[in-house]
Amino acid sequence: AQSVTQLDSQVPVFEEAPVELRCNYSSSVSVYLxxxxxxxxxxxxxxxxxxxxxxxxxxxxxxxxxxxxxQTSFHLRKxxxxxxxxxxxxxxxxxxxxxxxxxxxTTLTVKP
Amino acid sequence: xxxxxxHPSRVICKSGTSVKIExxxxxxxxxxxxxYRQFPKKSLMLMATSNEGSKATYEQGVEKDKFLINHASxxxxxxxxxxxxxxxSSFYICSARPVDRGLGEAFFGQGTRLTVV
Numbered sequence: 001a002q003s004v005t006q007l008d009s010q011v012p013v014f015e016e017a018p019v020e021l022r023c024n025y026s027s028s029v030s031v032y033l034x035x036x037x038x039x040x041x042x043x044x045x046x047x048x049x050x051x052x053x054x055x056x057x058x059x060x061x062x063x064x065x066x067x068x069x070x071q072t073s074f075h076l077r078k079x080x081x082x083x084x085x086x087x088x089x090x091x092x093x094x095x096x097x098x099x100x101x102x103x104x105x106t107t108l109t110v111k112p
Numbered sequence: 113x114x115x116x117x118x119h120p121s122r123v124i125c126k127s128g129t130s131v132k133i134e135x136x137x138x139x140x141x142x143x144x145x146x147x148y149r150q151f152p153k154k155s156l157m158l159m160a161t162s163n164e165g166s167k168a169t170y171e172q173g174v175e176k177d178k179f180l181i182n183h184a185s186x187x188x189x190x191x192x193x194x195x196x197x198x199x200x201s202s203f204y205i206c207s208a209r210p211v212d213r214g215l216g217e218a219f220f221g222q223g224t225r226l227t228v229v
Contacts, residue, residue, distance in 0.1 A: 032217065034217065036220075041225065042222065042223070043118075043205060043220060043221060043222035043223040044156075044205065044220045044223075046217070046220075049217055051217075090155065090156070094217070094218065098144070098146075098209060098218065099146050099158050099161060099218075100146070100148075100156075100158070100207065100218065101158075102155045102156045102157075103155060104154070104155045105154075105155050
């Protein structure tokens with residue numbers, strides 16, 4: 001079985017500040033890791049994914065994440081956030097492009 | 113590429129009626145599709161796995177007679193909410209798993225907002 005824990009339910013941050021959204025996972029097998037963003041009343045948009053290879057993954061909108069196998073973490077980072085980054089962020093794991101297990105989400109609020 | 117289309121994006125129906133939601137993979141084939149439900153300010157919970165040409169597999173606690181799933185082709189799965197009630201109001205999202213799994217991910221539709229009045 002797989003599980004995902006997003007350690008922060010809400011993260012308020014000022015515009016142009018750096019941000020880190022934390023995600024830990026547990027799985028008995030190798031999994032793929034994903035970060036999605038959801039804007040109000042919209043579907044999911046893939047930010048980035050880790051399948052294999054380099055542990056530092058770069059995604060869209062200036063986001064990046066680092067896979068840490070020993071700590072079973074996949075934290076999302078952005079060096080300088082914008083107001084438009086305000087949204088809900090979900091960390092997810094899946095095995096072999098199958099069903100996904102999602103974390104509870106982190107609400108990122110960027111203040112001016 | 114790898115686009116999944118859900119239709120409708122929003123639907124309002126009267127209590128007691130049935131609503132069908134379509135999930136289509138537009139530029140790839142998918143033997144497996146997944147249906148998720150998202151409650152307000154909550155995460156996505158897997159409802160069922162839809163397999164082309166066979167019966168869907170439902171997660172524990174999901175009523176298969178209320179949420180009918182049909183996966184008649186490699187590009188289309190449908191979710192029918194039967195005898196809908198206000199508590200069925202939710203955001204429903206599908207994802208499609210490509211036959212070619214080299215991309216490593218399932219692709220998500222944009223979701224359907226169901227409101228039962």
